[in-house]
Structures are given as C-alpha cells and as structure tokens.
Amino acid sequence: MSERRRGRAGPPRLLLLVPTTTYRTEAFVEAATALGVDLVIASDRPSTFSDAYPESLLTLDFANSGKAVEVIADLARQRPFDAVVPVDDLTTEVGAAIAEALGLRTNAPAAIARTRNKHRMREALARAGLPSPSYRLFRTDDDPETAAQSVPYPCVLKPTILSASRGVIRADGPAAFVTAFGRVAAILRDPEVAGQPGSEEILVEGFMAGREVALEGLLRAGVLEVLALFDKPDPLDGPFFEETLYVTPSRLPLEAQTAIAAATAAAARVLDLRGGPVHAEVRVDAGGRPRLVELAARSIGGLCSRTLRFGTGMSLEEVILRDALDLPIATLERERPAAGVMMLPIPRAGVLEGVEGQAEALAVPGIEAVTLTAHVGQTLVPLPEGSRYLGFVFARGDAPAGVEAALREAHRRLAFRIRPT
C-alpha cells in the first residue's frame, strides 16, 4: 500500500483526464474498471451522464490549468485522490498541475510544458549537448521568402505544439520551403489551433536522415524502463511524415537498441521527467547513432497500445494505472511474440463512402484485428493538415518480418471508397 493511502478505507481514487478526441477511452476505462478503483473521469466536453453523476463525470477546461486545479482541489477535499492520470498529449500539462497541487507524485508542470513545445524541447536538448539537428524558430507572420534564405536544406518545418506528424513538412529548397511555410501557417490558423500558446510558431530543423524507431517506456523514480522498441519499417523521408507501420521487437542490432534507450534516458533527465509513461521518436543514422526527434510524457497514441501485452496479458494502460497508483506490477516484460500495427493512412481528401475487403484482410495469417475508426460519411483530411486515421490493423507472429508482411498484405486487401470533395 502506498504511503499516501495508509489508513484510508475503500478502493483507491483515480482521476482520469480523457480528451473527447482520444482513441484510448476504452482501454483506460476498462483497465480502471478491472482494477476496481473509484474512478472519476474528467473530459473537455460534457458527458451524457454528467447531470446524473456530477461527482464522477466532470467537464474541465484542459487549457485552463488554474481553474481545473480549483475544481479538483474542491473535490479532493471531500475525498482525496490517489493518482491523476492524463490520457494523450492534450492533458499532460493540466494533469501535472492538478497532481502537483494535490501533492501527488508527478513530473513538474514546467518539465511537461517543455515537452509540449518542440522548440523549447529542442533548446533544452541542444543546450545539454545531446545530439541534435540545427534548428531555428520562426513566427507565422515572418516573411517566408526571407526565412527560406536562412535555413539549411533539406530541412523540416513543423508546428511547435501539434502532434501525430500534423503540419510536419520537409523542404529540399527555398521554393518548397515557401510553400511548406504557407501550409504550416494555415494549419496553425485553424480555429481549433489558433490562440493556443505557441500557435504562432514554426520550428525549422535540419532533416535527420536515417531509420526511425519509437521507444515506449516507463520512468520510475527517474529510471527508464524500456517497455517496447518499435521499428517503423516504412521510410519517413518526407515530404510528409505519415506514420504507418510499428513492429516490435526491433530488428536493429542490440548495440543500437541499447544506444537508443540510453539516448532516451538522457533526454528524459535533461527534460527533468522522472515518472510515468514516455514515448520517444528516435532517428538512427547509418552508423547506428541515435538522435532524438522528440520525447513526449505520455504513452503511445491511437490504438497502437493494443500491440503490447505484459506478463500474463496486462495492457499498457493497466501498467500505467498500476504505476500511478503504486499497485504491484508483476512484470514489465513484454510477451514473447512479435507484434505490430498498421495505422491506416488517409490516401486522399474526400468523404468516406465505404470500405471493402475487411474479411479478406482479417483472413491474412497473423492478423488479429482490423479496426476501422473512420465512419462512412466522414470527411477525410490527409496529412499534413489532418490528424486522423482510417483505422488500425493488428498482427502477431513469431518474428517481426512475418508481422510486417502480414500487415502489408492486410492493408493491400482493404479498399476505401472515397468521394473527392
């Protein structure tokens, strides 16, 4: 039993911060339910049962940490919370602010804020001497023609505050830079984005050649436990950086994997992250040297966590909740089979009219599930402007190569009818 729960009866009380746009509600709510916690769910928009259960279904403005802290502190006076768990990027800052105010274990809000702004993160990593690309910050109202003369090529333009590769564009020369600058600025003027702190910033980094991997980890008292290392077999060379395949375990040499873990741990120390889940995107150059693209104080996004099972079947979400609540975790060892996911990319803009081939995709040996998350009638916006996927395909097998092949074959069998708009 944790120190803070000593002497208190009843199940532990958990505050789950769930953006209404997350893919992960089911996984976190199921894990919390299975653990038998006293669950309080806060979302950014009202739940249908908020009136019936106002004490356990809250609506919080995640962008206003001060107000959110006030609301939760009031609630905690009636019955204290044992942990605050943010789901996805959108809630990490407010989650840290609430947990700090309640005296619960958390990363410092300032540390989380650094991870939420790609420029501030890049500054911190470079200042600490970690391998970094050259970088320069521009404002959306800067003159792109002038800016184009001051950066190295190839380079990558990106918003400092968005995630999931939204607005990330490679430019190989001044003309492409000017076009990309206009596209990124337009994304940042989107009403859903404009007005957020950092929505006037465009970060330009030197392009880092190499293979990309994703490290899923858990920080415990400042020590990084690697939960999984995913290869991304599709080259991410631009002009857009759409993520598709994630396959674990990695096929990189052990030495390179060790270096990736060390680079991630070093970045976490520099950024002053000490606890909870982390998700790192790392480029590995031809010499096997890792360079961090970014480190987020959250777990893997989308439905990708379904690829991971630990011990006798524990989900990643259960691991995260157990860690936050100081409940025992039997093992953090990932199950033995290889596993992978394909995030189904949106091939072109339009309206989804139908999907064929699901049964055929599911029939591919090794494929466990085909989960479509876009719905018929939905307006589809591909990268770099969009941030949604058509769905996810999951596979398991004896070896990563077989998993990758199964995912590619399943994807080949799926056909999406999209009416151009």
Next chain:
Amino acid sequence: MAEDRGPDDQSGSEAALKDRVQELLDAAINPAVAGHGGYIELIDVKDSTAYIRMMGGCQGCGAADITLKAGIERMIFEEIPEITEVLDTTDHAAGDNPYYAPSKG
C-alpha cells in the same frame, strides 16, 4: 449445460428483468444520451447480463466507453442489482454520425 433458448421462451424472471431494464432505458438512460443524438437499444437479458446496442451519436463516439461504463452500466447496476454485466454489442465502426470523433493529434 447452458440452455439454448430464444428470447421468446425466456424464464419469467428474465422477462421481468428485461422489462425493468427497458423501463430504466426509457425513463433515465435514453433521455440522457438523447442530448448527444444517441439512443440505447436493449437487445436481451440473459441470466444476469444485459445486452445492449449503442445507436445514433453513441455509435462510434470517442466517448462511448465513458457513457457505457460510467453512465449506463453504473445506472443499471445501481437500479437493478440483479444485473451484474452489461455487454455492448455495437458495431462501432459502422456508426455514421458519432458525437465525438477520435483523433491522433
């Protein structure tokens, strides 16, 4: 061995349970989800399990599991303790008008 029987030859107690769940849906649950364009269909009650389908704005909604676990389930368990499980049989991928759409961003 479990009996193999259809909805029409349910035991009296199951039929009564089904009526009570339907009444709760009509009186409290569906008015709540109607605010988001949703409605809940009761498919059946067998033993102590209620089988439901989430329709309209609930079908495919990013917050459907909050509605299910923290709303529907809780209300049914509180009001009808004989029900110990609520199973969602919805094909959420087929929802064509979810109230909240998920995003990886």
